[in-house]
Amino acid sequence: MDFLISLPVILPLFSAILCVFLRDYVKAQKTINFVTASLLLVISFTIGHFVYHDDIIVLNSGNWSAPFGIVLVADLFASSMLMVSNLVYFAVVFYTLNNIDKEREKLYFYPLLNTLMMGVNGAFLTGDIFNLYVWFEVMLISSFVLITIGGEKSQLEGAIKYVTLNLISSFFFLTGVGFLYGLTGTLNMADLSVQISNSEPSVLIDTVSLLFLAAFGIKSAVFPLFFWLPASYHTPPVVVSAIFAGLLTKVGVYSLIRVFTLIFTQNTSFTSDILVVIAGFTMITGVLGAAAQNDIRRILSFHIVSQIGYMIMGLGLNTALALTGSIFYILHHIIVKTNLFLVGGLVDKVKGSFALPKLGGVYKAYPFFGVLFLISALSLAGIPPLSGFWAKFTIAKAGVDISAYFIVGVALLTGILTLFSMMKIWNEAFWKEQPADCVQVIKVTKKDLVLSVLPVVLLASVTVLIGVFAGSVFEYAEKVTAGLTDSTNYINAVLRRISE
């Protein structure tokens, strides 16, 4: 059974290698990629099922037990992220079937998608802090190449900013890992938790924890470290933006939550305050950044930043309810954000642009696109009873519970500004008539349309279902949180094998 949790890492690697060798056989690559995505979906839900009903799954890689070897650990938090991420990946791969150009396909597009997922899944599953660094590197290089390939020179500008600023994150991360090893003599996260909680509170540990905050903060695109995101996310093809938007920053948030609930739990009041301040600025600057944009992808990119603020706020408020809110938020956001980019892709497909001034009339021509957009956009803005409402509500309530009124006010105001920019897209792209000089004749075949819309429908349905079954999802998120606020189970599961 344990081997199951190695598959989300190994399977995409195999798929990537196969696709590399089949470079000229695009159809074969497509098939392999699609099969892999489907298998990943099934596997991740199987893992999720077992973890939920039985217990944490731990796999010692190379059969070296913790803390000496690298362990893969699927607890509720990891498995929940795994499920949602691979669901979204499946939808994106589905969308790719008809929406990626031949040129990119021949430039290792499919292998890169696979290695990206390998990195993402690895980051969720690893129980080793240095190994986490490795998966970050895999993600970084895959995403960097995905941004650049097949593009024009102009596209490189965004890519350069993306990669340099993310390399600073890697630098802080690696430095932090080195120092942490110097202080504790271990890299295993469960062991780190034990070592640190058994030792006296130390300024050095606090200092190092802030290096991690910076490293993951850059990855998560929080204020004031988010510059790389709006600089680069609008440049690649929309499928690439969609998968980035859904997953990359969330791996950063995942890591933040992981290290600050498992490892650095000694001096929480200080980091919590910092996190709440960061969260407030992230929400506001992100949403204002979006208000200033006139291109669908740029608006959506800035909104990623803003939404990250909510997740960080939940972590910063540092209560069980707040953390539950964060987790609900991440799960909801991954789906909704990816889907909004995909809808943006649909708009571009039928109208030939992402620029609001050039767009219009989508609702008249394709009313169903309008419905799909509204579901995701309103969910993002936190309109009930869609998924985003529950996420926002939980975090806001957690804030009111501990009298953090100011940050709750900021969060609610950000909500209304989010609504504003979503409706701006709606008014301009969907409701307005397209300016006569921008109308292009675009032929879209029925098959193409259906294949492109189906994955969007899939994700939109999940958004609606999360809202309808908010009760169950909330209880699930509560369970995930329980596993984070009390990490005894996690630690025992990982380290038990020593005593055996």
Add this chain to the structure above:
Amino acid sequence: MLVSVLAGFASGALAPLIRKYFSVQVTGLILAIIPASIFIYLSSLAGTALSGTPVIEKVNWVPALGINFEFYLDGLSLMMSMLISGIGTLIFLYSSSYLAKYEDTGKFFAYLSMFMAAMLGVVLSSNLMTLFIFWELTSLTSFLLIGFKHKYEKSRYSALQALLVTGTGGIAFLAGILILYSITGTYSIPELAGFKDVIARDELAIPAVILILLGAFTKSAQFPFHFWLPNAMEAPTPVSAYLHSATMVKAGIFLMARLNPYLSANFVWSEVITYTGLVTMIFAALISLKQNDLKKILAYTTVSVLGILTFLIGLNSDYSLKTLGVFLLAHSLYKAALFLTSGSVDYATGSRDPFKLGGLLKKMPATGTAALISAVSMIGILPAFGFIAKEMFYTSVTFNNLFMTTGFLTAVILTYAALMAGVKPFLGKFQSPKETSETPVLMWIGPGVLATLSLLFGLFPEIFAGGLIRDNYKALSGLSTSYILKLWHGVNFELILSLITILCGIGLYLLRNKIFNMKIPDIKFIKPSFYYDVLFNGVLTVSKLQTKFLQNGSLRYYFVIIILFSLGLPAFVFFTGEGYKNVYLGEIPGIYEIVLGIIVLISVIVAVSAKSRFLVIAILGVIGYMISLLYILLGAPDLAMTQFAVETLTVVLFVLVIYKLPKFLTISAVKHRIRDSLIAISSGVFITLLMISVYSVEMKSEMKEYFGDNSYILANGRNIVNVILVDFRALDTLGEITVLGIAAAGVFGLMKVLKKDSK
């Protein structure tokens, strides 16, 4: 009751489908079945609901958060829900004819059904959170309805305005609910009865009350948030009739009425409500004087009446609470009818300007009669229901001169407006931009029914509305009453005041041309809508400025911010916590190390100040070699060999690439270079200090020992570093190899870009 609400949403979802197979008329008729059945269903519950024990229904949703579907049917919710479903039915019938020439009618009916369902949800909920959820849905569906004619800029502007104003009110409402919950621990409205003490005394109750009221005021278009309502007249007329008579705007009134028995325990509640209502009624009435569009006149008088209703709740007196139900009912009936007849006039004549219309009664007898009766009710003339409402209103305000004067003035202007909107187009000399004839039957049946009800309610108030009003009073005050509704109260002060009101109203009407042509300076900064625009554009300007400042495109600037923030925080903690306290500097390094260190330092300085790329690369090579030498000194020859190889290769590759690069330029200003070097030096110093401090902590690691003991025995390898790389931590290596592979693919891809560009 949940089923009723869900049926509304379901029929909304099906509407476009039905429209696909049927004509507009048939679609409208089919969809009207839903509100009609809900109306019948609710009537069947009326007996139980009015018997003093409300009908209750509960379905769990998110029990962990205390948010469940809790429905509650008493006099108040019964009255509201019957108005919603009853008038809703008529609106569907009317629309099926009115919209014959419109496009997208399937969508229209979808929005309308969903709006109706959301509205029902609002008035039936007894859980504040579910109420809030439906509340937001009414904002959203009304957004779609107001913007129905979305190819017009004005429609989109108005729809967005309505959404933003009511949406902002919505978040205030939500915040209010959350704070209220934090002091009472419940979302259930009836349970608030047990917390009146807390609501009266807790210091958090005041912000909670004000925030909840903000929600109610924005929704019910109270001053200064009223401006969205007249703009919302961009919607097709049936929508205006529905939203602005019985539904949307009454949601705020309903909320205040519903919470009144509990929140009035706090002194702020009634005070704020009274004066907001007072200002709104007179302010909106005054604006209605200057309108020359039937719908605009009706819109402003709606705002004015909403002010009256708000005000009546605020008075919170025995009599005012009885009046509220009567006034609300009367207004819903006549206002829906008048909106519909003005739509019919527009439909038949192509104009909504009362100055250009007259004598239509002959051509449109049914519509005209309905309009005239409704106008009579609006003015408050015997025997229409509006008469009772106005008498009771006057009785409620006579105790205070300010209230009475304001109420009187408002009533005068409402009389004038009723004459303009309901009488002028139909009586007098025939005036119309084009030939006219009566509208199709479906379009006059609605106003006809409503006008008849205005009369019947007036003639037999006790039979039709007595029980409803008494139970309403109970819901509003928490007390029972045996009050009997009567049409005729005898000749008293109120009756005389009422007569004077009508005379003054007629006087105003006769002066209509003078009033309309009166020059009133257009002072824009007294208009709240001006502030909406200012705020709207302000946010846009601020966001542009902010984005220009933050996301300015300069990589160097991004670097500076990120480094300062990322190292500033840990440095702050490190220095304030005196993390350098226990530093142990170790033994004095040997002569070789010192020499190596000096060479590295000099090289760094040269590299930074170098003006040629070639030099920089060469010097970086030197630094690399020095570090490799250090490895040898520390006894790690294999590591040193690897490093040598890497450095050599790097330098060679760089030299090859440099050949292709453009000329090296220094474009940064001196002061920036100084700033950057300061940041760089302090970052380096801090990291170094931190490293020394970390190094000073004695590390007790089991790792070294374990790897040393086991690498040969268990992993069959003599070189521990190698065993770690390929066995103990093989997964890391796998990942890193993947990174290299991907990088190779990336280089391949980039070269294609270059080729493409050079073509």
